Amino acid sequence: MDLPELLRSQARRYRCAVCNTNMADCGIKVITQQGNRALVRVTCASCNDENLLQIIFQTDGGSIEEEQKVPTISEGIPRVPDPISSDELLDLRDLLSAHQGGFRELLDRH
Numbered sequence: 001m002d003l004p005e006l007l008r009s010q011a012r013r014y015r016c017a018v019c020n021t022n023m024a025d026c027g028i029k030v031i032t033q034q035g036n037r038a039l040v041r042v043t044c045a046s047c048n049d050e051n052l053l054q055i056i057f058q059t060d061g062g063s064i065e066e067e068q069k070v071p072t073i074s075e076g077i078p079r080v081p082d083p084i085s086s087d088e089l090l091d092l093r094d095l096l097s098a099h100q101g102g103f104r105e106l107l108d109r110h
């Protein structure tokens with residue numbers, strides 16, 4: 001069973017947060033997949049509400065057998081991250097213009 005199939009089998013357990021339609025018929029698009037994580041875009045078939053979901057495959061008992069992987073929707077991604085204010089950008093510009101050395105040193109100093 002491949003990832004979209006697994007996700008489809010899980011989707012019917014969820015309902016759209018906007019229109020409360022069961023997600024069994026929703027659109028599922030895997031954007032990226034790396035290791036046991038995947039970023040998936042789910043589109044409601046009824047109201048076209050889109051959500052990005054980070055999927056983490058969880059394995060019971062530490063097994064990594066493919067057929068024992070059970071995807072669970074464990075965390076969402078905020079739709080609107082905190083915007084960076086122009087003041088913060090100015091501070092960053094000052095910091096960078098005053099900085100001598102490499103990028104590592106920049107990250108190390110707190």
Ligand SMILES: [Zn+2]
Pocket residue numbers: 016017018019020021044045046047048049
């Ligand atoms: Zn909907």
